[in-house]
Amino acid sequence: MTMVRQTRQRQAVIEVLRASREHPDAAWIHGRVRQVLPQVSLGTVYRTLDALVRDGLVVTIERAGQATRYDYKHEGHDHHHAVCRGCGAIFDVEAADIPALPPSALPAGFQVTDVRLEFMGLCPQCGNTSAGTSQPD
Amino acid sequence: MTMVRQTRQRQAVIEVLRASREHPDAAWIHGRVRQVLPQVSLGTVYRTLDALVRDGLVVTIERAGQATRYDYKHEGHDHHHAVCRGCGAIFDVEAADIPALPPSALPAGFQVTDVRLEFMGLCPQCGNTSAGTSQPD
């Protein structure tokens, strides 16, 4: 069987993620982890995050050209996201239940690990000025 | 006011997109467009696609490290997507209506231009072998 090991760096990444609801990206997480384990590499952070996503503990918000943002699935806090195309800000959206799908809607044998509901658009800031504002979140 | 011009290359990109339901990426579209206008650049394709997305005519499926896939919004064919984390294949999922949101769910003043419902998971192929298969779609 595939053996998964409990390492210090892995624990640190998980801890950082659990402690933040700011949808951080890999670089930010890396910085935080380094406060505790200064020599952890960005590569390790990425590998750990990938594993957490595969395990379904973490959800991603992915945008082309932008750093992927990671969101720890805190239990009892189901929610979706509103993403601003202008500045990249991510807002939590109170969970509305995902609609039930007709049994045949998904390809036969497709195993769903996660469902994302994302509202793309412009935040109040970016909606006004044609430009768009500066920094995320 | 911002002046939008009707150019040959722009028409070609739109045409290619409308003619395909395969969720192509920019490079593929570029190749197709070049069959008609051989000297069109990839940069132009990207700029055109960005414009179409902003205008709400086209939807994107974005995955970190992967090329963004583009989906023309054919009228009367509302659907969502199932995306395989293994091979990247994208399946259309018959539309189930997006749940109505409580009025206060979105940040005040947030203008929604598009709603995405994505089912992430493993397709039949990739679900069996621990490895995962080869090519998209």
Next chain:
DNA sequence: TTTAATGCAAACAATTTGCAGTAGA
């Protein structure tokens, strides 16, 4: 001891951008 996980750095690939020239309006 066994081998998964790590750090490092180089490699990749998708996307963006600056600029001078082209062509819609």
Next chain:
DNA sequence: TCTACTGCAAATTGTTTGCATTAAA
């Protein structure tokens, strides 16, 4: 004419990967 749009190529930047080493189990 005026300036948005284009082609080209270079530059960014997020993410992945190879490899020798370290440390869980």
